[in-house]
Amino acid sequence: MKDRGSMAAKVLIVDDDIETLRLVGLMLQRQGFQIVAANNGKQAIALAKSELPELILLDVMMPDMDGYEVTRQLRKDPNTAGIAILMFTAKSQVADKVAGYDAGVDDYLTKPIHPAELVARIKALLNRGKLRGATEAVSPKGYMVGCIASKGGIGISTTIFNLGIVLHQRHKLDVIVAELRPGQGSMALDLGFASPDSLNKLLQSQPAEINSSAIESQLLRTSYGIRLLMASSHIQDAALLIQTEQIQQLTRHLPALAQVVLLDIGASFIPNIEQVLSNCHELIVATEPYPSSIQRTRLLLDNVAEVGFGKSKLLHLIAINRLRADIQLSITQMQEMLGRPIAQVISPVPELAFQAVQRGIPLIQIQPDGLVAQQFNQLATQIAERIKE
Numbered sequence: 428m429k430d431r432g433s434m435a436a437k438v439l440i441v442d443d444d445i446e447t448l449r450l451v452g453l454m455l456q457r458q459g460f461q462i463v464a465a466n467n468g469k470q471a472i473a474l475a476k477s478e479l480p481e482l483i484l485l486d487v488m489m490p491d492m493d494g495y496e497v498t499r500q501l502r503k504d505p506n507t508a509g510i511a512i513l514m515f516t517a518k519s520q521v522a523d524k525v526a527g528y529d530a531g532v533d534d535y536l537t538k539p540i541h542p543a544e545l546v547a548r549i550k551a552l553l554n555r556g557k558l559r560g561a562t563e564a565v566s567p568k569g570y571m572v573g574c575i576a577s578k579g580g581i582g583i584s585t586t587i588f589n590l591g592i593v594l595h596q597r598h599k600l601d602v603i604v605a606e607l608r609p610g611q612g613s614m615a616l617d618l619g620f621a622s623p624d625s626l627n628k629l630l631q632s633q634p635a636e637i638n639s640s641a642i643e644s645q646l647l648r649t650s651y652g653i654r655l656l657m658a659s660s661h662i663q664d665a666a667l668l669i670q671t672e673q674i675q676q677l678t679r680h681l682p683a684l685a686q687v688v689l690l691d692i693g694a695s696f697i698p699n700i701e702q703v704l705s706n707c708h709e710l711i712v713a714t715e716p717y718p719s720s721i722q723r724t725r726l727l728l729d730n731v732a733e734v735g736f737g738k739s740k741l742l743h744l745i746a747i748n749r750l751r752a753d754i755q756l757s758i759t760q761m762q763e764m765l766g767r768p769i770a771q772v773i774s775p776v777p778e779l780a781f782q783a784v785q786r787g788i789p790l791i792q793i794q795p796d797g798l799v800a801q802q803f804n805q806l807a808t809q810i811a812e813r814i815k816e
Contacts, residue, residue: 436553437461439480441471441497442515443489451484454542455549468492472500475507481553485532487516487523498530511552515545524741525813528570528708536739548735551705569601569682570814573707575692575731577723581713582747584613585780586773586803587689588655589791593800593807594687595652600811603646603685605656607674607703608693610665612658619787623647623657629677630667637676639683646684651789654685671699678706687814701734709741709813714765716748716755721764728765741813743770745806749777771806774798 438460442448445466452462463478465471468489475483483501487494494514501507512534514527519537527535533552536545574587584606591604606612609630615623625645629637646654658664668674674697681688690707697703704710710731714724724744728737736742746761746769762769776790776799783790791800 435459435461437480439463439474439483441465442486458546468497471497475501482511482549484513484515487518495526495530498532502531513552569685569688571682571688571690571707573690573692573704573710576694576713577727579694581715583693583713584691586747587691588614589789589803590807591653591689592651592789593803597804598811601686602653604653604689605681606658606691608658609667610662612660615657616660617784622659624659625656626658627664630670630673634672634676637673639680642680643684668697675702678703704734710736712744713747716746716761721761725765745770746772748772748775773802
């Protein structure tokens with residue numbers, strides 16, 4: 428990529444609607460951006476190669492070549508592979524968004540949108556590009572699902588570990604499960620491993636040293652077919668959360684290593700978490716059927732909506748149930764309080780969970796045909812269908 432210096436960022440706008448080109452171009456010019464415009468896919472590719480913009484605002488529906496194909500061709504060319512691409516289109520179906528992310532776009536927005544939000548998303552992508560330009564180009568191949576909760580102790584680590592196994596064993600997908608919680612890791616303890624230092628080593632590296640091969644060297648391949656990046660459980664290691672550039676590099680490169688990456692963000696709101704979320708294709712928000720947890724989850728949903736989840740990026744709620752039936756909210760009550768549907772409920776199985784930890788094996792292997800195993804399979808099927816569309 429060229430040296431940008433201190434010049435205003437250059438944005439290539441691609442849309443076959445001339446009025447859209449004019450209005451969006453004027454709005455961005457008033458924000459200080461340099462504007463280049465194209466009204467078809469072939470022209471967009473030619474201008475991207477000659478002008479090397481910092482960002483491309485790309486429509487999907489064009490007569491000669493759709494936005495997905497434009498993205499794929501740009502990602503294949505080393506000279507344009509690192510350009511940030513924001514797909515901006517009227518196509519709002521889940522399948523359309525997944526197709527965009529599969530093609531390689533960095534973000535997806537649906538029309539109409541408030542100009543302030545469009546500018547904010549453009550600026551966020553350009554900030555990410557500053558780090559991308561200092562390192563090697565990345566061509567993500569996989570689909571990264573962030574997993575987060577409003578508080579600790581809900582059971583995210585156990586959930587995504589078992590979910591990863593189902594995605595691999597039943598849906599034949601290559602899966603990485605990664606804990607992004609230094610000092611708060613739990614998978615190693617549950618599986619009987621010594622306290623790992625894999626995540627620590629990466630976060631203690633220089634940002635430019637964190638690439639696909641460096642991450643691959645720290646992954647643990649398990650007998651269940653999935654690979655793990657595990658965090659330590661030493662409290663002092665939580666200080667590594669301030670390594671924001673290293674965390675950003677890690678989450679940029681992980682999708683290049685597997686078809687599916689399940690990212691355990693946990694309840695610890697790391698500095699600049701919006702950068703981590705920007706690298707996720709979708710977000711799973713976990714909650715539990717207890718009033719205070721639901722209230723905190725509602726606040727969390729409002730926060731992640733500010734970076735697009737639940738609007739232009741996919742968001743799904745799951746309820747991890749660990750409470751007795753007589754002291755818990757019903758699914759209907761939870762959905763009414765949250766204002767959103769719950770995609771999956773994981774039932775309470777304390778005896779099975781205890782046996783799993785005692786034996787150091789996944790929960791779903793205690794009763795492979797039991798109710799909880801079926802619930803994990805239902806959730807895995809939903810994700811697998813979105814990936815394969």
